[in-house]
Amino acid sequence: MTMPIDPDLMRDPDQNKRRDLTIAAAAIVVCVVLPFVFPNRYLIGQGVTLFLWVAVVSQWNLVFGVGGIFSLAQLAIFAVGGYSAAMLALYLNVSLWFGMFLGGLVATGFSLIVGLACLRLSGAYVALLTLALATALQVLIITDTTCFMRQGVTCMTFTGGSRGLSRFGDFGFTAMLGRANAPLGNYFLAFAVALAAMLFAYLVIYSPIGLAFRAIRDNKLYSIGRGISSVRFQLLIFGASAFFTGMAGAVFAGHYRAIGANILDTSLLLFLLSMMVIGGLGRFWGPLAGTTALLLFDEAMKELGEWRLAGLGAILLLSVIFMPNGIVGLFRSRPAAR
Amino acid sequence: MDTFIQIVISGLVLGSMYSVSAIGLTLLWGALNVLNMAHGAFLVAGGYAAYYFGGYLGLPAYVAIPGALATGVVLGLLVYAGVARPLRKNANFETTVIIATVGVALVIENLVQKGFGAYPLKQPLSLQGGFNIAQTFVPWNSVLVCVVSIVLLVLLDFVVRKTRYGRMIRAVAQNYEAARLMGIRTGAVYRFVFAISGLMAAISGIMLSTATTLSPTMGYDPMLKAFIVCVIAGLGEVRGALIAAFALGVLEATVQFQLGVRFALPLLLLLVVVTLIFRPQGLLRKNEASRL
Amino acid sequence: MTPILEIAGLGAGYGSVPILHGINLSFGAGQVCGLVGPNGHGKTTLLRTISGLLPTTRGQTTFDGESITGLPVHEIVGRGVIHVPQGDMLFGEMSVLDNLLVAGTRLAATSEVEDRLAVVFDLLPRLKERRFQSAFTLSGGERRMVAIGRGLMAGGRLLMLDEPSLGLAPAVIDEIYDVISKLSHAGQSVLVVEENVTRAAEVSDVVALMDHGQIVQVGAPETLLSGLSIDATYFGG
Numbered sequence: 001m002t003m004p005i006d007p008d009l010m011r012d013p014d015q016n017k018r019r020d021l022t023i024a025a026a027a028i029v030v031c032v033v034l035p036f037v038f039p040n041r042y043l044i045g046q047g048v049t050l051f052l053w054v055a056v057v058s059q060w061n062l063v064f065g066v067g068g069i070f071s072l073a074q075l076a077i078f079a080v081g082g083y084s085a086a087m088l089a090l091y092l093n094v095s096l097w098f099g100m101f102l103g104g105l106v107a108t109g110f111s112l113i114v115g116l117a118c119l120r121l122s123g124a125y126v127a128l129l130t131l132a133l134a135t136a137l138q139v140l141i142i143t144d145t146t147c148f149m150r151q152g153v154t155c156m157t158f159t160g161g162s163r164g165l166s167r168f169g170d171f172g173f174t175a176m177l178g179r180a181n182a183p184l185g186n187y188f189l190a191f192a193v194a195l196a197a198m199l200f201a202y203l204v205i206y207s208p209i210g211l212a213f214r215a216i217r218d219n220k221l222y223s224i225g226r227g228i229s230s231v232r233f234q235l236l237i238f239g240a241s242a243f244f245t246g247m248a249g250a251v252f253a254g255h256y257r258a259i260g261a262n263i264l265d266t267s268l269l270l271f272l273l274s275m276m277v278i279g280g281l282g283r284f285w286g287p288l289a290g291t292t293a294l295l296l297f298d299e300a301m302k303e304l305g306e307w308r309l310a311g312l313g314a315i316l317l318l319s320v321i322f323m324p325n326g327i328v329g330l331f332r333s334r335p336a337a338r
Numbered sequence: 339m340d341t342f343i344q345i346v347i348s349g350l351v352l353g354s355m356y357s358v359s360a361i362g363l364t365l366l367w368g369a370l371n372v373l374n375m376a377h378g379a380f381l382v383a384g385g386y387a388a389y390y391f392g393g394y395l396g397l398p399a400y401v402a403i404p405g406a407l408a409t410g411v412v413l414g415l416l417v418y419a420g421v422a423r424p425l426r427k428n429a430n431f432e433t434t435v436i437i438a439t440v441g442v443a444l445v446i447e448n449l450v451q452k453g454f455g456a457y458p459l460k461q462p463l464s465l466q467g468g469f470n471i472a473q474t475f476v477p478w479n480s481v482l483v484c485v486v487s488i489v490l491l492v493l494l495d496f497v498v499r500k501t502r503y504g505r506m507i508r509a510v511a512q513n514y515e516a517a518r519l520m521g522i523r524t525g526a527v528y529r530f531v532f533a534i535s536g537l538m539a540a541i542s543g544i545m546l547s548t549a550t551t552l553s554p555t556m557g558y559d560p561m562l563k564a565f566i567v568c569v570i571a572g573l574g575e576v577r578g579a580l581i582a583a584f585a586l587g588v589l590e591a592t593v594q595f596q597l598g599v600r601f602a603l604p605l606l607l608l609l610v611v612v613t614l615i616f617r618p619q620g621l622l623r624k625n626e627a628s629r630l
Numbered sequence: 631m632t633p634i635l636e637i638a639g640l641g642a643g644y645g646s647v648p649i650l651h652g653i654n655l656s657f658g659a660g661q662v663c664g665l666v667g668p669n670g671h672g673k674t675t676l677l678r679t680i681s682g683l684l685p686t687t688r689g690q691t692t693f694d695g696e697s698i699t700g701l702p703v704h705e706i707v708g709r710g711v712i713h714v715p716q717g718d719m720l721f722g723e724m725s726v727l728d729n730l731l732v733a734g735t736r737l738a739a740t741s742e743v744e745d746r747l748a749v750v751f752d753l754l755p756r757l758k759e760r761r762f763q764s765a766f767t768l769s770g771g772e773r774r775m776v777a778i779g780r781g782l783m784a785g786g787r788l789l790m791l792d793e794p795s796l797g798l799a800p801a802v803i804d805e806i807y808d809v810i811s812k813l814s815h816a817g818q819s820v821l822v823v824e825e826n827v828t829r830a831a832e833v834s835d836v837v838a839l840m841d842h843g844q845i846v847q848v849g850a851p852e853t854l855l856s857g858l859s860i861d862a863t864y865f866g867g
């Protein structure tokens with residue numbers, strides 16, 4: 001006689017579909033309505049930033065939070081996506097719309113290589129390797145002075161060097177929506193990318209693949225014993241988390257009509273890392289909560305700008321020690337599944 | 339021939355900076371599995387403490403330097419009590435401690451910047467003058483840095499390998515639970531290692547600031563170089579770090595002279611990446627499981 | 631005679647999962663107590679609780695007339711309760727001598743360390759030959775001897791051995807048990823966890839049978855061996 005399987009056993013204890021749907025619906029309504037209620041350029045600009053970082057952090061969370069791989073390459077992947085789209089537009093006249101997807105693909109390829117390099121490593125070693133890659137990328141871009149193309153009297157380098165790349169156009173919202181409404185175009189594009197990224201993250205976290213990721217994170221040897229190929233899953237997670245990150249990079253480039261090596265600054269990396277940690281590592285709502293919280297923190301620190309770093313550091317330190325499951329962890333009654 | 343001598347000398351000067359930067363970092367990693375991202379901030383704090391006591395308060399060097407060293411020890415102890423101890427039982431100790439020490443680094447850097455300003459300052463406690471070898475100027479200060487870093491690393495290696503305390507540190511590093519079962523007070527060992535690491539970092543900070551200038555962000559570059567040295571030698575290798583530091587210094591000088599400054603750092607980083615991919619235990623370590 | 635170890639109503643477990651349900655056990659100084667029973671019924675958990683690695687949730691552990699319940703590990707070791715863990719847990723990169731010396735860290739005087747070392751080398755001469763070798767280069771039997779020697783160096787008035795026969799060839803197990811009976815003749819108190827009941831019975835003065843987190847029977851080895859209770863535990867009969 002086969003035992004009937006208790007449906008509760010099959011359900012992920014972290015998942016609560018009704019709760020997730022309610023939060024998602026509310027968040028979507030707020031995001032869609034807000035720019036019309038407050039048609040304020042600054043607010044819309046901050047919205048774009050929020051969406052882009054949500055997209056990046058939600059994908060990073062798949063690698064670090066869910067997969068347990070402490071990669072610090074996420075902004076390098078973001079940069080690869082952004083730079084690819086910008087270069088395609090600049091040198092080959094590829095529309096940014098198309099370049100956005102190509103940027104995502106190039107970023108995926110890059111991330112797969114990073115994943116391959118990290119295969120045999122764990123913990124701090126992954127962090128060091130990915131940090132070395134990101135730093136090398138930044139140094140190579142900044143110190144690039146070889147003439148690639150002449151633009152009038154000035155000499156353009158292939159990567160834009162320390163000045164960055166610009167004059168590759170944008171998504172053309174000015175022509176589509178008029179000058180006044182153009183920022184809204186960027187706002188909703190970034191919103192769409194963030195939404196897609198989060199949806200993707202949801203699917204990954206609660207799919208059998210997500211379970212496999214968590215199994216590998218929690219006990220690598222056991223999972224391998226159970227026939228989960230850690231190599232395949234590690235590459236899968238690196239590849240999958242890169243596409244929307246790269247796309248976000250392209251939207252970033254289109255929004256600012258420029259992209260520079262400063263997006264590879266360690267300070268920005270740490271800012272995004274803080275978002276992920278403070279929101280709640282490995283939790284679906286963590287990236288949204290963390291990104292929102294830290295952008296609000298940044299807003300509040302405008303007055304006390306000179307204490308921003310100390311404030312950020314203190315928040316990061318305190319949350320690691322006293323709030324190991326992040327903001328999202330505060331809202332659960334059940335003990336965490338990890 | 340002159341170029342060769344120039345390369346060797348600037349390589350040695352670079353190497354001494356690398357080795358002096360790596361000292362505290364490699365000890366903490368090897369003994370306690372703690373990758374201290376606040377190491378750079380420790381260097382900054384040591385350098386500024388020496389400036390504060392020596393330059394600002396005008397105390398003589400024999401007071402200012404011990405004062406700065408004490409600052410380093412206190413910082414090490416604070417990070418132990420405030421970060422490592424509460425996180426010790428965490429299953430993801432290795433990664434959470436990295437994130438937490440990033441937080442510490444940001445706080446220290448910001449405090450230093452508020453206290454002393456963002457502009458570079460000159461470290462008053464430095465040796466002046468120098469001598470020439472084959473038309474290359476060698477500052478006395480660089481000689482001092484070189485000697486101090488070698489002495490410190492050799493001393494540290496001796497302590498770890500030959501003394502009772504060193505034996506306890508190695509025991510805790512190799513098998514935490516067995517060390518407890520042998521009656522070792524692991525908390526005390528942790529505290530000791532953090533204190534020593536803070537002390538070493540303070541010495542490094544003073545040395546580095548005498549060779550360049552003081553600034554709130556002066557720790558970042560040495561920390562990056564210290565990471566490079568440690569990875570290539572094998573994280574936690576004390577003797578290896580010394581060799582790797584000087585080898586990398588000479589390599590960097592060679593690259594700078596022959597290929598241009600631009601490629602020096604990327605090449606070192608590439609070396610890190612290749613090392614981690616093909617020999618994660620480091621180039622100078624015999625077997626993978628080895629700790630300290 | 632006061633018992634060297636007296637455990638009363640001891641409870642412990644991992645997280646919220648209780649493993650030990652009120653253990654009662656006591657034996658005298660100089661005795662060897664064999665703790666037998668099938669795998670996964672709490673023998674190792676009991677040792678870990680006695681040595682303080684796991685917190686006691688209820689009950690008392692008394693060592694030589696004094697309570698050691700809730701003391702930190704290093705203090706329990708300081709009193710003379712030494713837990714030689716399963717699988718040896720040697721400091722693999724260190725030499726045999728360094729492994730032994732680490733265990734002697736608590737001793738203040740150098741002469742004391744030397745005396746103790748002489749005793750260990752006398753009992754385990756193989757360790758003297760191999761003293762400068764790294765622990766990870768040793769054979770399984772030699773590693774086990776280092777683990778026991780380390781326990782003696784730490785000043786074990788009570789030595790708790792967790793499965794000293796684990797993973798060794800029969801001939802080597804004989805050697806290890808020879809050492810245990812030598813210790814016993816020298817008046818050393820030993821608590822030995824063993825899956826192999828006959829082995830344990832050879833050296834023990836008292837045998838305790840553990841089942842589902844409880845001590846179900848205590849007695850002289852002959853009486854226990856002749857009973858059916860062991861079969862019941864092992865074969866579910």
